[in-house]
Amino acid sequence: MSKKIREKKSTLFSLLFIAAVILLTLWSLSRAEDPDKLIKDIQNASPVFLVLAVLCVLAFICLQGVVIWLQCRSLKLQESLWRCVLVAFHGYFYCSITPMQSGGPPIQIYDLKKEGIHISVGTLIILMETFLFKVVLVILSLGMLLFGHRLMRRYIWPGLFFFILGTILTCGIVVLIYLSMFHSGLLRRLILWLFRKLEKHHLVRSKKGRVEKLISAMDKYRAAAGYFRNQRKLAVLLLAVTMLQRLAYFSTTYFIYRSFGLYGVSYWTIVLLQAAISICADMLPIPGGVGITEALFQVFFRDIFGTMTIPGLCLSRGITFYAQLLFCGIFSIAARVAFRVDKSRLGFFQTSFIVPEDAP
Structure with a gap:
């Protein structure tokens, strides 16, 4: 079975799962409230x-x-803001239909690769974005635990287990991403060890030059990580x-x-409670947090x-998930059309040993 067919089947399964949970949720809501x-x-809600x-949701994706654009600009990559926004929409579509939002980053890295950005550098850009995304949740969750006792007791207490679990899982992800970004020597040794084990057990085919290419890619990743580590003003801005x-x-x-x-x-109060729902649901292995998010709300x-x-x-949920999924689906189609390798858009990295990947 080809990779594309597997990806299509996986996407279809996720969409069918979401559709089934949506129908179940609507059924349960119809029992709880007169339709x-x-x-x-x-209908009586203020359209203004x-x-x-809706504009907040669009701003969320565009930001x-x-x-992504600020990181590309820092690395002297001539990537337009519009195309970076398309990367964001494409990524959020897959985040919405995969467990633990795991499908978004790989598709964004692939989009950047099609833009001519070396996959090692693209990986670091998306890891940085994911890292900051989770760091904000950690800051909010720890802030509520340390200083929001009244909020916790009055509103969050019935869902405290999920809140604590979500905080622990998010902190764990933050630590793992930090180690992979800024202790890349350890990551390099781990990947090479794992790769050789897979070759030894014939789980991947041994191919001449593959290890050298892997080492070269890791060197580019390490160099880009070193660059970001020294850009403190950029980190604060991001x-x-x-x-x-x-x-x-x-x-x-x-x-x-x-x-x-x-x-x-x-x-x-409302913003922090919505943040608490994200903390509880984001790391659970349920596409889009469907079901658990409605219950916690x-x-x-x-x-x-x-x-x-x-x-x-x-x-x-209609605006923050389903409308968002619709918008992202529409822009994902635009992204598939737009992302073609065009060397004329490529800039240069500040360090000469980090070079854009050649177009196929």
Whole structure:
């Protein structure tokens, strides 16, 4: 079976799984709420605030494109902001349909490779973006654990197990990514050892020059990692943009709250509760966190939305997941058309031993 066929089957399975869970979720919601009342409540929501919520989701995706673009610009790669935004949309589509959001980074690395960026450097760019993405969650989760005792006791306590589990898993991922980025000598030895073991047991075919190519790729990765390690101002800027990106996503729930004419709960309370849901659900092996996210929303926001909890849940997930999936799917088609290797766009790295990969 070819690689493309396997990828298509995997994508189809993920989409079918999501569709099944969506139907199950809708069935459970229809039992919890009168369908006619639910539709009426959603129709009465303020369209102005709903548009703001949709814009927050689009800003969330576009800001990831900004993070990728800033890294490319720092490395003197003449990659346009628009194409980096396409990379972000393409990645989020696969993040939405794969467990633990694992499908996004590989497809983004592949997109950058098609743009002529060496796969080792592209890997580091996407790892940096993923690293910062998780670091923001760690900062928020530890902040809530240390300083948000009132918030934890009043709203999050029933889902505390998932919150603690999500925090531990996210911290673990942050440590692993940090080691792979900035202790690449250890990573290189581990990969070479694993590769030779696979060859020894005939799990991969031994091919002349393959190890040398692997070492060369790791050297490029190590050089790029060394470059990023010394760019502290860039790291601070990227962290700030990533924090803004996350806040844009979490703000969608606040605008949905206001769309029902509700007030009295602060912006930061709602944002932090939505962040808590992401902390709980992001690292679970469920595509898009479907199911667990809906359950946690009802638990965390029950006292805030009151009788509007189910309509709020439908709009929140409808905008932050299903509408996002639709937007990303549309832009993913554009990405497939747009990403073709064009050497005229390639810039130069600041270090001469990191060179763009030759176009096939």
